[in-house]
Amino acid sequence: MIKKKYNISVEATLEVIGGKWKCVILCHLMHCKRRTSDLKRIMPGITQKMLIQQLRELEQDGIVNRIVYNQAPPKVEYELSEYGDSLRTILNSLCNWGDAHIVREYGDKASMLEDNGLNDLSDS
């Protein structure tokens, strides 16, 4: 009798999008495809190694597509795959909940959310 892998199905989801960075990466890729260097720029905290490692894992799980342009210096873009697109509503909900949570905890978004041109800092 082989050992079952999951006790509850949410564990399968966590295996794919769990961890410190994957949801953040995917939230960015939700809006548009991005080059590696773009992602690094808009995610100030991440290291080269982590970024690429997480992207590769997402690629292996079929969540993102890796598009390589044959150039030098290299150009590689990552985009949400069709399958990854099935996470869109979840990712949106996670962002929205975070938004509301920040307001609840700190009164307003602007004081805690980096004004990097990516966040909607208007009151809601």
Add this chain to the structure above:
Amino acid sequence: MIKKKYNISVEATLEVIGGKWKCVILCHLMHCKRRTSDLKRIMPGITQKMLIQQLRELEQDGIVNRIVYNQAPPKVEYELSEYGDSLRTILNSLCNWGDAHIVREYGDKASMLEDNGLNDLSDS
């Protein structure tokens, strides 16, 4: 100029429900309130220490209520708080996505999902 805490709002969400166990705990509490010993039983992988630690953090974030009955031996129940209830749709989506992912990866749920009376193992 103080340092902003988040680069993107999803980070705030992950701070509350990130990690290996919190979503799993919350998925169980979605259905009904549970005693500590119940949770330990339906989450075979978790240790006493982790369970209580995660529950306390969720309590501090206002996601779960801790209900203490003054008895010996002690009886303590945990339930989703009203605020925690705002995570319900997210938790449901995470479970459903995991369900579908398991089917996509392994063909059927029954082979990978523990038959513990909590999972719906019927085909969908």
Add this chain to the structure above:
DNA sequence: CTAGAATATTACTTTTTAGTAACCCGAGCA
């Protein structure tokens, strides 16, 4: 020919997270 660009890899270290096992409490019970 040397420097620099963008992507990626590697060896190594630190930090964080998680697990182990022993123990405490106070009532009941044999």
Add this chain to the structure above:
DNA sequence: TGCTCGGGTTACTAAAAAGTAATATTCTAG
């Protein structure tokens, strides 16, 4: 007396995740 119950804590250890820094590649610009 001493053992059980359920809930919880503590000190310690192990494992996993993440960070650091150096290096590779391949073409172009100067």
